[in-house]
Amino acid sequence: MSGGSILGLAWRSLMNRKGSALLTLLAVALSVALFLGVDKARNGARAGFDNTISGTDLIVGAPTGQINLLLYSVFRLGNATAEISWPTYQDIAGRSDVAWTIPVSLGDSHRGFRVMGTNAAYFEHYKYGSGTALEIAEGRRFDDIYEAVLGASVARELGYGLGSEIVLTHGLGAGGLTDHDDKPFIVTGVLAPTGTPVDQTIHIPLEGMTAIHVGWETGTKSPLADTITEDMIRSFDLTPKTITAVFLGLERRGTILTTQRALNTRAGEPLLAIIPGVALGELWQVTSVVERALIAVSIFVIAVGLVSVLISILTSLNERRREMSILRATGARPGHIFFLMVAEAGLLGFVGALLGVLIVQAGLFVLGPMLASSYGVKLQGLGLAAIDLWTILAVTAAAIFIGFIPAIMALRRSLADGLTVKL
Amino acid sequence: MTDQPAIEIRDLRFAWDGGSTPLLDIPAFDMGADERLFLRGPSGSGKSTLLGLIAGVLEPQSGSIRVLGEDMSSLSGAKRDRMRADHLGVIFQMFNLVPYLSVVQNVTLPCRFSQARRAAIAAAGGPVEEARRLLARLGLTDEKLLARPVTELSVGQQQRVAVARALIGGPNLLIADEPTSALDADARDRFIELLNEEASQSGAALLFVSHDGALASHFDRSVDLSELNRAGVAA
Numbered sequence: 001m002s003g004g005s006i007l008g009l010a011w012r013s014l015m016n017r018k019g020s021a022l023l024t025l026l027a028v029a030l031s032v033a034l035f036l037g038v039d040k041a042r043n044g045a046r047a048g049f050d051n052t053i054s055g056t057d058l059i060v061g062a063p064t065g066q067i068n069l070l071l072y073s074v075f076r077l078g079n080a081t082a083e084i085s086w087p088t089y090q091d092i093a094g095r096s097d098v099a100w101t102i103p104v105s106l107g108d109s110h111r112g113f114r115v116m117g118t119n120a121a122y123f124e125h126y127k128y129g130s131g132t133a134l135e136i137a138e139g140r141r142f143d144d145i146y147e148a149v150l151g152a153s154v155a156r157e158l159g160y161g162l163g164s165e166i167v168l169t170h171g172l173g174a175g176g177l178t179d180h181d182d183k184p185f186i187v188t189g190v191l192a193p194t195g196t197p198v199d200q201t202i203h204i205p206l207e208g209m210t211a212i213h214v215g216w217e218t219g220t221k222s223p224l225a226d227t228i229t230e231d232m233i234r235s236f237d238l239t240p241k242t243i244t245a246v247f248l249g250l251e252r253r254g255t256i257l258t259t260q261r262a263l264n265t266r267a268g269e270p271l272l273a274i275i276p277g278v279a280l281g282e283l284w285q286v287t288s289v290v291e292r293a294l295i296a297v298s299i300f301v302i303a304v305g306l307v308s309v310l311i312s313i314l315t316s317l318n319e320r321r322r323e324m325s326i327l328r329a330t331g332a333r334p335g336h337i338f339f340l341m342v343a344e345a346g347l348l349g350f351v352g353a354l355l356g357v358l359i360v361q362a363g364l365f366v367l368g369p370m371l372a373s374s375y376g377v378k379l380q381g382l383g384l385a386a387i388d389l390w391t392i393l394a395v396t397a398a399a400i401f402i403g404f405i406p407a408i409m410a411l412r413r414s415l416a417d418g419l420t421v422k423l
Numbered sequence: 424m425t426d427q428p429a430i431e432i433r434d435l436r437f438a439w440d441g442g443s444t445p446l447l448d449i450p451a452f453d454m455g456a457d458e459r460l461f462l463r464g465p466s467g468s469g470k471s472t473l474l475g476l477i478a479g480v481l482e483p484q485s486g487s488i489r490v491l492g493e494d495m496s497s498l499s500g501a502k503r504d505r506m507r508a509d510h511l512g513v514i515f516q517m518f519n520l521v522p523y524l525s526v527v528q529n530v531t532l533p534c535r536f537s538q539a540r541r542a543a544i545a546a547a548g549g550p551v552e553e554a555r556r557l558l559a560r561l562g563l564t565d566e567k568l569l570a571r572p573v574t575e576l577s578v579g580q581q582q583r584v585a586v587a588r589a590l591i592g593g594p595n596l597l598i599a600d601e602p603t604s605a606l607d608a609d610a611r612d613r614f615i616e617l618l619n620e621e622a623s624q625s626g627a628a629l630l631f632v633s634h635d636g637a638l639a640s641h642f643d644r645s646v647d648l649s650e651l652n653r654a655g656v657a658a
């Protein structure tokens with residue numbers, strides 16, 4: 001009457017129908033993999049995004065949606081529709097409640113990588129993860145107009161190192177007609193990898209940003225531009241007229257809401273100040289509708305996987321009437337027949353779910369680094385999590401529950417058939 | 424338990440699906456503790472049904488069936504199952520074996536369901552040892568043969584494996600439902616001799632059922648179901 005030996009029978013019986021059992025396992029495994037894949041992608045993306053910026057209390061830009069400002073200033077996604085003027089920036093930086101500011105100017109690119117104009121404060125104060133500062137892996141920060149510091153992925157993917165010369169592109173094209181080929185930049189430093197969009201960014205001084213746009217005020221190269229020499233440019237005032245956004249840290253974090261309100265309601269040039277965490281929260285609210293739909297769909301797919309367990313066992317019942325009556329004749333109780341059926345269903349559910357978890361883990365192992373390098377968002381929490389365990393348990397439990405149907409049918413039949421079966 | 428009569432039936436009535444016209448209506452049927460009895464009856468007369476009742480897989484509408492002294496009709500379903508698991512060996516006409524189990528696993532199958540059988544052969548070295556011993560007695564010693572899937576054995580070989588399974592753990596009553604109908608005459612006679620020999624070796628009663636009256640000569644006693652059964656035979 002030992003349960004283990006019936007489980008052994010169930011396993012052998014499944015192995016006797018390898019083809020159909022394997023297909024059923026595959027159906028369960030793929031459905032579980034889809035569900036867990038959606039969940040991991042969601043959590044990975046969230047954790048990756050949440051890790052991208054830390055320590056910055058407010059981000060200030062020209063008025064737009066708070067998600068929009070967050071996306072273009074931090075994640076380099078999309079473009080600013082308007083800029084803020086330099087005097088306004090100076091005004092913000094001069095506030096008594098503001099401890100530090102990082103001005104940033106976006107808009108140019110180099111072979112698909114965004115170029116960001118900023119200053120030394122960026123290397124001092126920009127933090128990611130749980131407060132990790134940027135680290136220069138090689139070389140030093142920029143301190144002249146035509147110097148650049150590369151994110152780790154930029155250097156790796158484009159094969160640049162210290163001393164490489166790079167030509168910046170106006171706008172976000174892949175290069176070509178709008179190159180600023182008159183003014184190449186020298187790479188003086190390469191940042192250590194961060195797993196954030198910083199890895200995808202080319203950092204240059206704000207003055208350098210201004211300098212490459214001398215003669216380009218209309219948005220295209222004017223005939224004058226080529227006649228301007230480097231010495232002439234150095235003699236100009238290269239303070240930027242506008243910047244795209246400001247990251248700022250406060251003297252005391254407690255004043256964050258007061259400062260935000262003060263900036264948002266400030267007289268003069270209108271501004272939008274956002275708290276990064278709050279803006280991310282709003283972003284997740286927008287995406288959660290889609291996430292929930294995806295989760296719902298993947299749960300339905302699991303249900304389909306479980307139905308295939310049911311089908312495979314039900315279709316085997318007819319050809320197994322004889323087997324059931326042999327088991328009965330050799331002493332199996334109705335409970336044994338019942339347990340045998342339920343155990344088969346449970347085994348299919350359990351092994352299938354286990355396979356599904358393995359598929360996801362293998363997928364993350366292969367895809368994780370690829371996603372990290374092409375989107376700059378490192379997938380977090382790759383390993384086995386509680387949800388993997390719960391999913392295995394839940395799918396096994398559901399399969400066992402579903403197994404009651406063929407179990408009851410087999411039971412009824414074996415009672416009605418008596419000792420012999422007429423096929 | 425062995426001094427009790429193997430089977431004692433009184434006023435048994437059974438109809439399939441609880442119908443009103445009984446298939447079986449047996450006032451009395453007795454079988455001794457170590458008797459080897461041949462039960463004859465034409466096809467459709469209810470022989471297999473009677474065996475189902477004796478084995479406790481079916482329940483009579485009325486009357487009593489005592490098997491090895493236990494009144495099957497008053498036992499609970501679980502107790503009847505226990506009774507069968509511990510004390511009965513069953514051999515079918517054909518398709519006796521579970522296709523996904525090896526020869527030895529098929530023979531040891533009853534031990535999975537019966538503590539009593541496991542205990543009975545613990546001294547002999549456990550189920551696998553005992554299975555090999557029984558198979559050897561029945562002439563199945565070839566390791567290559569034993570390693571084959573049971574579906575690849577000949578019908579005669581399958582039936583011998585079924586006998587080994589019925590005998591394992593020393594049951595008190597063997598019931599065989601036309602176990603020779605798929606065998607040729609020579610194989611049939613040898614099989615019946617073997618079965619008789621093994622039954623007397625292990626001291627078990629043997630109830631052998633067939634429609635073929637010619638087999639009666641192999642047994643101590645022969646009974647015709649139509650003489651026992653008062654119900655008219657439908658087919």
Ligand SMILES: Nc1ncnc2c1ncn2[C@@H]1O[C@H](COP(=O)(O)OP(=O)(O)OP(=O)(O)O)[C@@H](O)[C@H]1O
Pocket residue numbers: 416417418439440446464465466467468469470471472473634657658
């Ligand atoms: N599971 C069942 N459900 C309903 N009726 C059944 C069932 N099994 C047998 N019967 C009926 O009971 C009658 C006797 O069947 P049974 O199998 O006992 O005959 P038998 O004597 O063993 O015949 P055979 O020699 O052909 O095996 C038949 O008329 C059959 O239709």
Ligand SMILES: [Mg+2]
Pocket residue numbers: 420470471472600
């Ligand atoms: Mg029959």
